[in-house]
Amino acid sequence: MATTRERMLETTGRLLQHQGYAATGLNQVVTESRAPKGSLYFHFPGGKEQLAAEALERSGQSWTGSLDEVLASARTTAGAMRRWVRLLATQLEATDFAAGCPVATVALEAAPHSDAISTAATQVYASWVALIRARLEDEGVASSRARTAAVAAVAAIEGALVLSKSSRDTTALRQAETYLRDLLS
Amino acid sequence: MATTRERMLETTGRLLQHQGYAATGLNQVVTESRAPKGSLYFHFPGGKEQLAAEALERSGQSWTGSLDEVLASARTTAGAMRRWVRLLATQLEATDFAAGCPVATVALEAAPHSDAISTAATQVYASWVALIRARLEDEGVASSRARTAAVAAVAAIEGALVLSKSSRDTTALRQAETYLRDLLS
Numbered sequence: 001m002a003t004t005r006e007r008m009l010e011t012t013g014r015l016l017q018h019q020g021y022a023a024t025g026l027n028q029v030v031t032e033s034r035a036p037k038g039s040l041y042f043h044f045p046g047g048k049e050q051l052a053a054e055a056l057e058r059s060g061q062s063w064t065g066s067l068d069e070v071l072a073s074a075r076t077t078a079g080a081m082r083r084w085v086r087l088l089a090t091q092l093e094a095t096d097f098a099a100g101c102p103v104a105t106v107a108l109e110a111a112p113h114s115d116a117i118s119t120a121a122t123q124v125y126a127s128w129v130a131l132i133r134a135r136l137e138d139e140g141v142a143s144s145r146a147r148t149a150a151v152a153a154v155a156a157i158e159g160a161l162v163l164s165k166s167s168r169d170t171t172a173l174r175q176a177e178t179y180l181r182d183l184l185s
Numbered sequence: 186m187a188t189t190r191e192r193m194l195e196t197t198g199r200l201l202q203h204q205g206y207a208a209t210g211l212n213q214v215v216t217e218s219r220a221p222k223g224s225l226y227f228h229f230p231g232g233k234e235q236l237a238a239e240a241l242e243r244s245g246q247s248w249t250g251s252l253d254e255v256l257a258s259a260r261t262t263a264g265a266m267r268r269w270v271r272l273l274a275t276q277l278e279a280t281d282f283a284a285g286c287p288v289a290t291v292a293l294e295a296a297p298h299s300d301a302i303s304t305a306a307t308q309v310y311a312s313w314v315a316l317i318r319a320r321l322e323d324e325g326v327a328s329s330r331a332r333t334a335a336v337a338a339v340a341a342i343e344g345a346l347v348l349s350k351s352s353r354d355t356t357a358l359r360q361a362e363t364y365l366r367d368l369l370s
Contacts, residue, residue: 020294022207097297105293107351109205112282121351151348151357152341152364159344163336166292166306172336179337179368 005043007033012051013059017102021052021109021117046116052106053116059102060124067131077135078184081153082177088161089170100165104158128154136184149183156180190228192218197236198244202287206237206294206302231301237291238301244287245309252316262320263369266338267362273346274355285350289343313339321369334368341365 002010011033015024026048030040044051067084074080091099107121133150137143156176163172187195196218200209211233215225229236252269259265276284292306314335321331341361348357 018297020205020207022205023294100293101347103351104347105290108285108290108293108347109208111351111353112203118351118353122354125348125351148360148363151360155344155348155357155361155364156337156341157344158347159340159342162286162289162293162343162347163310163340166288166296166303166310168296168303169307172340175333175336176340178333183364183367 004033004035004039008035008040008043008051009055009058012055013062013102016052016055016106017059017100018098020105024052026051049110049114049116052110053114053120056103056106056117056120057124060120060127063102064124064127064131067128071131071135076185077132077139078181080135081132081157081180081184085157085160085173085176085180088157089164089173092161092164092170092173097165097168101158101161104161125154125158132184152183153180156183189218189220189224193220193225193228193236194240194243197240198287201237201240201291202244202285203283205290209237211236234295234299234301237295238299238305241288241291241302241305242309245305245312248287249309249312249316252313256316256320261370262317262324263366265320266317266342266365266369270342270345270358270362270365273342274349274358277346277349277355277358282350282353286343286346289346310339310343317369337368338365341368 008029012024012029015028015032026040029035029051030037040051041047044054066087070080070083070087071077074083103121103124106117111118111121129147129150132153133146136146136149141149156179160173160176164170193214197209197214200213200217211225214220214236215222225236226232229239251272255265255268255272256262259268288306288309291302296303296306314332317338318331318335321334322328326334341364345358345361349355
C-alpha cells in the first residue's frame with residue numbers, strides 16, 4: 001500500500017500536470033490524497049515548493065520510464081521517438097488535452113523564481129536528453145552531434161506538446177514524427 | 186495616451202507572461218494598470234477569461250511583429266530564424282528568465298478548459314506559422330512542405346523556450362539555431 005507521502009506526491013503530480021502550480025492548493029492535495037491534516041509539513045517541511053519539486057521529479061520519471069521502454073523496444077532511435085510521440089498524442093487526446101508534459105506548465109510558471117523547481121525540471125529534461133543521446137551514440141553518432149540532436153528532439157516534442165495542448169489538436173505532435181525522423185536518422 | 190482598456194491589456198499581458206494565469210489576480214491588474222475600480226467588468230464583461238484571452242492575442246501580436254521584422258530584414262528564412270532565436274535568448278536573459286513565450290504558460294494552464302484562451306493561443310501560433318510558411322514559399326518551397334516545416338520551426342522554438350526557461354540557461358535556445366538551419370535550408 002502506498003504511504004501517505006507517496007500518495008501526496010502522486011496526487012500533487014497529477015494536479016500539477018492538469019492545473020499548474022498556482023492553481024494547485026495544499027488543501028486540495030491533502031483532501032485528494034486522503035492524508036491526515038498536518039501531515040503535509042511533516043513530510044514536506046519546505047511546503048508547497050518542496051512538494052511540487054519532488055512531485056515533478058516523480059512524474060517526470062514516469063515519462064522517463066516510458067521513453068526508456070520505447071527506446072529499448074524499437075529498432076532505431078527515430079522509430080522509438082515515433083512511438084513515443086504517438087503514445088503522448090494518444091494520451092493527450094484520451095484526457096481531453098489535460099495530460100500534457102508533467103513538467104512544462106509548472107516550470108514555466110515557477111522556475112524563474114524557484115531554485116527547487118528549476119532544478120527538478122532541469123533534471124527531468126536532462127534525463128530524457130541523456131537517454132536519447134546514449135541511444136544515438138549506440139547507433140554510432142558522434143558524441144557532440146548526439147547531444148545536440150537529443151536536445152533538439154526533446155525541444156521538438158515539448159514544443160509540439162505546447163502547440164497541441166493549446167489548440168486541443170494533436171496535428172503538431174503527429175507532424176513531429178516527420179522532423180524527428182529527419183533529425184535522428 | 187493609452188486608454189484604460191489598453192493599459193489593462195498591457196498590464197495583464199505582462200503579468201501573464203511573468204506569472205501565468207492562476208497567479209494573476211484581477212485586483213493586481215486593476216492596481217497595476219491604474220484603472221478605476223469597477224472598470225474591469227465594464228471593459229471585459231467576460232471577466233478574467235476574456236481579459237486573458239485578449240491580452241494573449243495582444244502580446245502574441247507583439248512577437249508576431251518581431252518575427253515579421255526579422256523575416257523582412259534577413260536574406261533567408263533560416264537567417265531570419267537565427268536572428269529571432271538570438272533576440273528571444275537575449276530577452277530571456279535580460280529579464281532573469283521571466284520573459285518567455287507570452288502565450289505558452291497560460292495556454293498550458295487554461296486551454297484545456299477555456300475555449301477563449303485556446304482560441305487566442307491557437308491564433309497566435311497560427312500567425313507565426315503563416316509568416317514563416319509564406320516566406321518559405323517565397324523561396325520556392327512547395328506549399329505542403331512549407332507548412333510542415335513552419336509548424337516544426339515554431340514547435341522547435343517553443344520547446345527550446347520551455348527548456349531554457351526551466352533551466353534558466355539559453356543553451357537549448359541557442360542550439361535551436363543549428364536545427365532550424367537544417368530544417369529550413
